[in-house]
Amino acid sequence: MACKHRDEPPQKISKLAIAAETEEDRYDTKTEVRCYDCGVEDVDKTSGKLQAVVDGVMKASTFARQAEVKAWEQEFTPCEHTLCLEQEAARQIASQGIFWLQPVSGKEANKVADLGHCSMCDLKENLWLCLQCGNLGCGRAQFGGVGGNSHGLAHADQTAHPVAVKLGSITPEGTADIYCYQCNEERLDPDLAAHLAHWGINIAEREKTEKSLMEMQVEQNLRWEFSMTTEDGKELKPLFGEGFTGLKNLGNSCYMASILQCLFSLPTFRDRYYHPQDLPPISHTPAEDLETQLRKLADGLLSGRYSKPDTDVTVSEDTPEAPHQKGLAPAMLKHLVGRGHEEFSTMRQQDAFELLLHIFKLITRSSHPIPLQDPVKSFRFVMEQRLECLRCKKVRYRTDEQDNISIPVPVRRIPRSPIPSNQNNKNEKPKDEFEPVTLKECLDIFTSSELVELTCPSCSSKDGFTKRSLFKTFPATLAVNARRFELVNWVPTKIDVPVVVGDQAFDLKIYQSAGLQDGEEPLPEDSNVGATATAASFVPNEMALSQLEGMGFPRVRCEKALHATGNTDTDSAMNWLFAHMEDPDIDTPMDFSGGNTGAGTMADVASAESIEMLGAMGISPPQARKALKETGGDVNRALDWVFSHPDDQGDFGDEEAGSGAVQEEKEKEMAGSSEGPARFQLQSIVCHKGGSIHAGHYVAFIRKPIPGDSQDAWVLFNDEKVVNAVDVDEMKKFAYVYFFQRL
Secondary structure: OOOOOOOOOOOOOOEEOOOOOOHHHHOOOOOOEEEOOOOEEEEOOOOOOHHHHHHHHHOOOOHHHHHHHHOOOEEOOOOHHHHOOOOOOOOOOOOOOOOOOOEEOOEEHHHHOOOOOOOOOOOOOOEEEEOOOOOEEEOOOEOOOEOOOOHHHHHHHHHOOOEEEEHHHOOOOOOOOEEEOOOOEEOOOOOHHHHHHOOOOOHHHOOOOOOOHHHHHHHHHHHOOOOOEOOOOOEOOEOOOOOOOOEOOOOOOHHHHHHHHHHOOOHHHHHHHOOOOOOOOOOOOHHHOHHHHHHHHHHHHHOOOOOOOOOOOOOOOOOOOOOOOOOEOOHHHHHHHHOOOOOOOOOOOOOHHHHHHHHHHHHHHOOOOOOOOOHHHHHOEEEEEEEEEOOOOOEEEEEEEEOOEEEEOOOOEOOOOOOOHHHOOOOOOOOOOEOOEEHHHHHHHHOOOEEEOOOOOOOOOOOOEEEEEEEOOEOOEEEEEEEOEEEEOOEEEEOOOOEEOOOOOEEOHHHEOOOOOOOOOEOOOOOOOOOOOOOOOOOOOHHHHHHHHHOOOOHHHHHHHHHHOOOOOHHHHHHHHHHOOOOOOOOOOOOOOOOOOOOHHHHHOOOHHHHHHHHOOOOOHHHHHHHHHHOOOOHHHHHHHHHHOOOOOOOOOOOOOOOHHHHHHHOOOOOOEOOOOOEEEEEEEEEEEOOOOOOOEEEEEEEEOOOOOOOOEEEEEEOOEEEEOOOHHHHHOOEEEEEEEEO
8 A cells, every 4th residue: 555755734624524324325326318308218428518417417516415524524613712822931841741852762752751640630531731831631521431520621710721732632633622611612723733832742743542522422422322122122113104204313413303203293283284185385496495395394204105114224133123214314404494593504413492492483484375374373372470569569460472481490419328438430420310300390380489679660669579470371282391401610511300291181270370360459551660660771680680690691791681581580591691692792781771761661662763674574563563662672582572473463552542453453362272171291202311402312202103003102213213112201201392282
């Protein structure tokens, strides 16, 4: 084998990828040219310019090819901290004492010495070098048993030194794991060789000795496996036919596959998009038409035409695994759903619940020709919030339309048993265990009363209010997100608290609001709860503000979060902050001054300029006025409000005061229904394995009839694998998203 001498250093690698299996890997391709005008079957491909046309068609970058190229890909970019790194004076690194360029026994020191150890413990692997001061610290514990005590992170917290490099990942080609603690992201250092040389490390003579973070993440994602066997070790029975079609993993796309499987198992989505007897929608750009792509997906998932055993798999005594299906590859839909979105347009793993809300928004914005209806309507309902002044006892009721709820999961750790000293492994942190909680307990907390610090506009009391939110109406399908997270080093970390959810139907009527009661005195409609009696300017909730600032969030961001979430509680504001971290104006101060006093404040937020701006987007003045009032005058939030409240006709103000038509519109039927029983039964769940929602693996479990069985059974959709599930009760305890169907 010949080796080519390389005179120049290779181009720095800024992109890592592990290629998924391509179509060329699975199929032998044969081309044949037919002319339908002439009726000729096998036209000579070498005639005229035909060969160039054939080559162009075969090499075209289709969506499938693009997905194959991007599978498991992650791109790294520099940041201000790597570009503007200022290193301290060069010195010998005390914790290792090896990176000298003077000869030692005729060899350079960095050729003969080991990596030393962490400056705070004895670990000699997973070591990170601070490029600013030269400190060596161990990293976090990693998947696969790689030890770590996070001393590199501790050093960064103590010194505010932002950039570190993983020593074992350095290669002669100039690549390495570079992490910026300020950005909390992997980064690229264009001057890595010079920055390492400052500490006596000759990058050209390094050898990679440990897996990179990217390699470990991909290995983790590939190895996450939900049980596909029974207790006695037998393979679970694969299912085929109508409604049992899997979705191929396009590279970190399991979060999308699990959500789509749950949605298209619902009658509203089937009725809206599955029309096998109809012709496809007419569109000049079908790849960019959401209606076309959802209809195509519905046909693929529900028709059963593609749900067949993979003929490339041969079953024998040596390969007892039952053949599964190849699965559909919804590359066009993934591209369309993610287009223009900062997260969903990438090939990284994402939050399945956030994708669900994004899909809801896209579907609601799209057109729905009569008699077809928006399937998201079946998820919509109304929550009613009740505020009561602790002093004067006057109340304020406010309704808000929603399409999901996020329930808090109480965390009660089980005390750990002492570990004998001879069995203590310093590199292995004991796993926390938690007491199980019931779904009812989570709903009780979600609907319980809480104290909020607001100023009463009626009696001017600063004693505060009690706040409670209950269901005003109920949806046909209830989407529930279980919030199993806590902050660890200011990073949301998933915790495995078991939530017990049974298959039996349960009644939500006990959580229904009764509305204004006899004897209750409402606060004046034109009063602004939370403002003083003489000024309607926004005043941040001091307790919530101090708590958020205590978590490390800047004051400007805290004020924005409280303003956007109703100025009531810390949890809502914190969730808003995590969702808007990347907003370009997140650090731009807002003008919270009320300007005018009294009732004029709420009218002022719906300025003519803002109404005109929303009108240019096709939103009517009444809708724009109502949206701006509901969102405090924020045009961007008002736009989202309009799309999430499509049936709200808006605020007509004084345009038609006294008009019976306006009054009728205002009293239009709310989303959901308050009539009849509110009995709900679990229909499907999305489960996740992994320490973070942005890594690991997602699958879906769906209750549905199976041919030959008299009762509905649970089916596991694990990418392209579709099997009759077992041990579902255990999986339900750790689900991330629940879908309940109203009976």
